[in-house]
Amino acid sequence: MISRRSILKRLSTMPLLGGLVGTATPLSTLASTAVAPRNLAKELGIRTFINAAGTYTAMTGSLMPEEVLETIQAASKEFMMLDEVQTKVGEKIAAVTHAESAVVTAGCFSAMTLGLAGVLTGMDQKKVEALPHLEGTGMKSEVIIQKGHNVGYSHALTNTGCKMVFVETVEDVEKAISEKTALMWFLNIQSDKGKIMHQEWVNLAKKHNIPTMIDIAADVPPVENLWKFNDMGFDLVCVSGGKAMRGPQSAGILMGKKNLIDAARLSMPPRGSTIGRGMKVNKEEVLGMYVALDRFVKQDQQKEWQMWEDRVTHISDTVKKVAGVKTETFRPELGNHTPTLRITWEPAKVNLTVKALQENLRNSDPSIEIVGEQNGISLTTWMLKPGQEKIVASRLKEELSKAAV
Numbered sequence: 501m502i503s504r505r506s507i508l509k510r511l512s513t514m515p516l517l518g519g520l521v522g523t524a525t526p527l528s529t530l531a532s533t534a535v536a537p538r539n540l541a542k543e544l545g546i547r548t549f550i551n552a553a554g555t556y557t558a559m560t561g562s563l564m565p566e567e568v569l570e571t572i573q574a575a576s577k578e579f580m581m582l583d584e585v586q587t588k589v590g591e592k593i594a595a596v597t598h599a600e601s602a603v604v605t606a607g608c609f610s611a612m613t614l615g616l617a618g619v620l621t622g623m624d625q626k627k628v629e630a631l632p633h634l635e636g637t638g639m640k641s642e643v644i645i646q647k648g649h650n651v652g653y654s655h656a657l658t659n660t661g662c663k664m665v666f667v668e669t670v671e672d673v674e675k676a677i678s679e680k681t682a683l684m685w686f687l688n689i690q691s692d693k694g695k696i697m698h699q700e701w702v703n704l705a706k707k708h709n710i711p712t713m714i715d716i717a718a719d720v721p722p723v724e725n726l727w728k729f730n731d732m733g734f735d736l737v738c739v740s741g742g743k744a745m746r747g748p749q750s751a752g753i754l755m756g757k758k759n760l761i762d763a764a765r766l767s768m769p770p771r772g773s774t775i776g777r778g779m780k781v782n783k784e785e786v787l788g789m790y791v792a793l794d795r796f797v798k799q800d801q802q803k804e805w806q807m808w809e810d811r812v813t814h815i816s817d818t819v820k821k822v823a824g825v826k827t828e829t830f831r832p833e834l835g836n837h838t839p840t841l842r843i844t845w846e847p848a849k850v851n852l853t854v855k856a857l858q859e860n861l862r863n864s865d866p867s868i869e870i871v872g873e874q875n876g877i878s879l880t881t882w883m884l885k886p887g888q889e890k891i892v893a894s895r896l897k898e899e900l901s902k903a904a905v
Contacts, residue, residue: 618764632661640682648693747792824849844876
């Protein structure tokens with residue numbers, strides 16, 4: 501009988517992706533013999549749409565590029581040891597992101613839960629199996645966060661059994677730190693809502709030897725954010741994989757200090773009796789996430805940005821032809837940092853509510869999703885397929901023109 505050690509030894513000699521593609525049936529052969537795929541969206545009556553809104557989870561994030569889909573398909577045809585896939589991919593991701601170590605998780609939310617689990621348990625298996633029950637275990641039980649960062653995502657941290665301790669000033673932090681403090685957590689998208697900025701937060705934590713974690717779920721681009729916070733000194737960084745990077749929507753990345761990543765993995769599949777058992781990431785997603793990351797950091801960022809701007813300009817120029825319509829182009833500094841178009845109109849010249857415009861676009865063919873605001877709408881173009889900006893522009897102009905007074 502072949503031992504587990506022998507299997508692992510053999511697998512360790514296989515190239516990360518070359519072994520996959522090399523041993524699987526060539527895609528060209530599959531294409532020539534495969535039956536035409538079923539259109540399940542049509543068959544099941546599921547609405548598909550042009551996404552001019554952005555990378556929202558409710559809208560299924562982003563669309564995976566061909567390189568990622570080919571990787572997933574090839575990986576699905578071979579058995580591998582899940583831990584080895586995570587280790588090999590983690591090494592590649594860590595090198596790209598300037599981290600000591602990394603692991604692919606079931607989204608950013610699970611990265612936070614697992615990261616804190618690693619902080620709490622270390623490599624103690626009994627503590628791993630005790631979570632989320634902290635009483636009597638010797639584990640710490642409190643996480644310090646700024647009040648302005650408390651927008652719901654911290655629930656990922658309370659999954660471990662920890663209590664949130666809210667602060668506003670440096671003095672508050674000093675008073676809040678105790679022998680129970682396990683972590684100091686920072687939410688990047690709300691950084692302008694807190695009184696303590698990134699580096700000062702890290703410095704405060706280091707002063708008291710407390711690990712830090714930052715959530716940058718939707719905060720790429722810019723691509724530099726993938727390594728900026730590791731370089732800054734955060735011990736753990738959590739990011740979504742299915743947004744700008746266009747990996748599997750259910751994937752994310754936890755990166756940071758090796759001892760903490762090693763400990764976090766004790767709460768991850770394939771191990772059972774853990775709080776993370778249900779946060780399973782299959783080999784296809786792990787490998788797909790790596791290819792998506794690799795593709796993202798290598799692409800021409802300026803060229804991509806220019807393409808998004810050109811699309812926004814086309815839509816803006818088109819809708820401004822309607823009397824009473826105004827446009828504004830901006831880019832959010834935090835989260836979804838891409839060219840964004842805001843469209844407003846004078847009610848005296850265009851008799852149309854925001855809700856009516858949204859519903860008219862949603863119920864048209866093709867269906868289009870935009871973002872409703874208090875006095876107008878906003879949209880992005882980075883999730884559009886080539887040419888869809890013309891459809892969006894035409895439909896917006898049509899609906900606004902119909903409502904012209």
